[in-house]
Amino acid sequence: MIVQNDPTTLEMIGATAPRLRRDDVRSAATCVAVLSDTGRVALVSDVFVETIGLDDATQIIGRSWCKTWPADAHAPLTVALNRAWRGIVSTYWARSPNAEGLPVDWDIRISPIFDEAGDVASVLAVSRPVTKH
Numbered sequence: 001m002i003v004q005n006d007p008t009t010l011e012m013i014g015a016t017a018p019r020l021r022r023d024d025v026r027s028a029a030t031c032v033a034v035l036s037d038t039g040r041v042a043l044v045s046d047v048f049v050e051t052i053g054l055d056d057a058t059q060i061i062g063r064s065w066c067k068t069w070p071a072d073a074h075a076p077l078t079v080a081l082n083r084a085w086r087g088i089v090s091t092y093w094a095r096s097p098n099a100e101g102l103p104v105d106w107d108i109r110i111s112p113i114f115d116e117a118g119d120v121a122s123v124l125a126v127s128r129p130v131t132k133h
Contacts, residue, residue, distance in 0.1 A: 031127040053099030105131040
């Protein structure tokens with residue numbers, strides 16, 4: 001996987017090369033999800049699993065990523081996903097409870113992942129909590 005022309009996204013997850021590896025996603029220090037062309041979760045970071053209170057990643061793999069957010073975020077996140085499929089990076093802010101039920105404000109960055117041919121192959125969603133508890 002390659003995240004092309006978006007060093008901010010790579011920096012957010014701690015990747016050091018323009019190629020994004022499976023291990024980069026799994027070991028990211030924030031909530032990271034790789035999304036399929038239908039917006040479903042294909043791969044997530046361990047922090048993502050822990051933050052939303054799941055036992056393991058199999059509970060989220062294959063589910064709609066937008067629907068993991070509150071209903072009022074679904075439409076704008078869908079727009080951001082559609083933009084990513086056109087090769088455009090988007091940012092968004094949303095409020096969602098954490099595993100303990102406390103409200104958390106999130107900074108979300110949605111980026112295209114390009115294949116070797118330069119076509120968008122999937123989408124990377126990086127969500128960082130900006131609320132301090």
